[in-house]
Amino acid sequence: xxxxxxxxxxxxxxxxxxxxxxxxxxxxxxxxxxxxxxxxxxxxxxxxxxxxxxxxxxxxxxxxxxxxxxxxxxxxxxxxxxxxxxxxxxxxxxxxxxxxxxxxxxxxxxxxxxxxxxxxxxxxxxxxxxxxxxxxxxxxxxxxxxxxxxxxxxxxxxxxxxxxxxxxxxxxxxxxxxxxxxxxxxxxxxxxxxxxxxxxxxxxxxxxxxxxxxxxxxxxxxxxxxxxxxxxxxxxxxxxxxxxxxxxxxxxxxxxx
Amino acid sequence: xxxxxxxxxxxxxxxxxxxxxxxxxxxxxxxxxxxxxxxxxxxxxxxxxxxxxxxxxxxxxxxxxxxxxxxxxxxxxxxxxxxxxxxxxxxxxxxxxxxxxxxxxxxxxxxxxxxxxxxxxxxxxxxxxxxxxxxxxxxxxxxxxxxxxxxxxxxxxxxxxxxxxxxxxxxxxxxxxxxxxxxxxxxxxxxxxxxxxxxxxxxxxxxxxxxxxxxxxxxxxxxxxxxxxxxxxxxxxxxxxxxxxxxxxxxxxxxxxxxxxxxxxxxxxxxxxxxxxxxxxxxxxxxxxxxxxxxxxxxxxxxxxxxxxxxxxxxxxxxxxxxxxxxxxxxxxxxxxxxxxxxxxxxxx
Numbered sequence: 167x168x169x170x171x172x173x174x175x176x177x178x179x180x181x182x183x184x185x186x187x188x189x190x191x192x193x194x195x196x197x198x199x200x201x202x203x204x205x206x207x208x209x210x211x212x213x214x215x216x217x218x219x220x221x222x223x224x225x226x227x228x229x230x231x232x233x234x235x236x237x238x239x240x241x242x243x244x245x246x247x248x249x250x251x252x253x254x255x256x257x258x259x260x261x262x263x264x265x266x267x268x269x270x271x272x273x274x275x276x277x278x279x280x281x282x283x284x285x286x287x288x289x290x291x292x293x294x295x296x297x298x299x300x301x302x303x304x305x306x307x308x309x310x311x312x313x314x315x316x317x318x319x320x321x322x323x324x325x326x327x328x329x330x331x332x333x334x335x336x337x338x339x340x341x342x343x344x345x346x347x348x349x350x351x352x353x354x355x356x357x358x359x360x361x362x363x364x365x366x367x368x369x370x371x372x373x374x375x376x377x378x379x380x381x382x383x384x385x386x387x388x389x390x391x392x393x394x395x396x397x398x399x400x401x402x403x404x405x406x407x408x409x410x411x412x413x414x415x416x417x418x419x420x421x422x423x
Numbered sequence: 424x425x426x427x428x429x430x431x432x433x434x435x436x437x438x439x440x441x442x443x444x445x446x447x448x449x450x451x452x453x454x455x456x457x458x459x460x461x462x463x464x465x466x467x468x469x470x471x472x473x474x475x476x477x478x479x480x481x482x483x484x485x486x487x488x489x490x491x492x493x494x495x496x497x498x499x500x501x502x503x504x505x506x507x508x509x510x511x512x513x514x515x516x517x518x519x520x521x522x523x524x525x526x527x528x529x530x531x532x533x534x535x536x537x538x539x540x541x542x543x544x545x546x547x548x549x550x551x552x553x554x555x556x557x558x559x560x561x562x563x564x565x566x567x568x569x570x571x572x573x574x575x576x577x578x579x580x581x582x583x584x585x586x587x588x589x590x591x592x593x594x595x596x597x598x599x600x601x602x603x604x605x606x607x608x609x610x611x612x613x614x615x616x617x618x619x620x621x622x623x624x625x626x627x628x629x630x631x632x633x634x635x636x637x638x639x640x641x642x643x644x645x646x647x648x649x650x651x652x653x654x655x656x657x658x659x660x661x662x663x664x665x666x667x668x669x670x671x672x673x674x675x676x677x678x679x680x681x682x683x684x685x686x687x688x689x690x691x692x693x694x695x696x697x698x699x700x701x702x703x704x705x706x707x708x709x710x711x712x713x714x715x716x717x718x719x720x721x722x723x724x725x726x727x728x729x730x731x732x733x734x735x736x737x738x739x740x741x742x743x744x745x746x747x748x749x750x751x752x753x754x755x756x757x758x759x760x761x762x763x764x765x766x767x768x769x770x771x772x
């Protein structure tokens with residue numbers, strides 16, 4: 167009964183997407199949008215997707231983008247978690263770093279681009295650094311907040327049970343701050359793709375963003391749409407991966423996860 | 424097990440607190456909310472900073488961190504680690520102390536058996552009922568074999584029946600372990616049941632520290648008497664020394680004689696079960712005997728409480744149902760009231 171209800175809900179959820187695709191196909195095929203070149207039907211986009219995949223163009227550019235996102239996001243998150251934990255755990259570090267973080271955090275990641283182009287130059291490090299910055303600040307902020315908001319009673323309880331400071335940090339405080347840390351990671355997982363595409367469109371000749379720019383110059387709306395679909399799926403997928411990781415690590419005990 | 428001494432301890436509402444808790448004693452602290460009971464426990468555990476000194480077994484502990492004081496603490500909010508199972512919560516302290524895994528597992532198992540939660544070993548705290556959580560917290564605080572156990576309202580927020588069961592289990596466990604225990608509660612009945620000594624804390628001060636019997640029948644001042652809440656407090660208009668150690672006091676129409684050295688009695692306290700009532704005039708001298716009117720009769724378990732008025736004074740008498748049933752007394756009746764002389768107690772103004 168439960169499975170049947172679940173299946174019904176899935177079908178119901180997929181219906182708007184199917185409807186959207188059907189409308190898209192009709193509008194494109196019957197030229198209801200001014201200029202056929204500017205609005206290809208869904209089937210033409212699928213055909214181009216197959217073509218770009220078969221000739222390796224999409225794969226090559228996708229791999230470049232994916233590598234940049236993985237390196238930038240991973241290093242930014244690790245650094246963000248480390249700094250956030252130290253800031254949250256040690257008040258003196260928090261007092262020293264918090265004003266700097268508060269000043270830098272509001273700057274949009276793409277705002278750093280002109281400066282980084284001058285400092286780093288146009289090379290592989292540019293998009294990676296942008297993604298690093300994009301993930302670092304929110305993860306620092308969420309991690310430090312999570313650590314600081316762990317209820318003092320848990321720390322006191324661990325102290326009376328004989329736990330050392332390091333044991334309290336790693337066995338009590340960080341696990342209890344995980345929901346906050348994951349909030350930062352989940353948000354930035356999708357955001358890193360958005361920032362990457364912008365960086366690639368402006369400065370880098372490879373990657374999905376660069377492919378988008380080439381397609382624009384050739385008035386290839388079908389390729390642009392393929393790139394946008396890939397981008398959308400990757401944003402969703404990355405967010406979903408972190409959501410699943412959160413559920414796996416926190417879901418058993420957290421009533422909120 | 425060690426004794427605990429607090430010398431001139433000040434923290435929050437507590438000012439210049441001096442207290443000695445004896446070795447292996449179950450010391451119950453009662454008091455209203457905000458009286459400083461939890462602060463007292465936090466000071467002993469060392470989880471808060473304070474002025475003054477705490478000595479455990481004669482050793483000054485002020486610079487000793489909570490992890491080295493040998494104190495097991497059941498917090499009022501329990502503070503069970505939500506990300507750890509019951510089993511992992513209990514073994515946390517053992518692992519922290521570096522106990523070998525096999526030994527730790529055995530100890531965890533025996534503690535779970537002792538507080539009857541073995542079947543909950545793999546559950547997380549949010550899956551447990553209030554009573555189960557309290558049992559887990561108790562087992563966790565006992566796991567590292569502390570020298571001192573601090574229990575902050577261990578039966579609060581439980582239904583009456585569960586609280587009763589948990590209390591009787593606690594008494595068994597504490598008797599078995601013979602551990603110096605400081606037990607905070609605001610339930611006097613619980614305190615009386617469990618304590619070797621009771622202390623009433625009010626506004627950060629110890630109003631009275633004494634045995635349960637003394638605490639209930641010999642309140643040292645009005646604030647203790649009011650907290651105990653079962654005594655009849657009568658205002659005295661004048662008093663006169665009869666002979667050495669005997670004083671005659673007057674309150675409205677009542678003239679009473681009580682044992683007291685001095686002549687400055689302003690109020691007296693009478694335990695309700697020391698007031699006898701009769702529908703016929705009792706034999707004997709007319710000392711501490713009055714005529715009163717029954718205002719109200721109510722049953723409380725195996726006792727009956729009779730509210731009486733003697734002139735302008737109002738008294739509450741408590742007698743067993745069996746004794747009450749032998750009398751033919753109804754509301755509005757006039758009755759004879761006898762107040763037991765040797766248990767009359769003065770209350771300082």
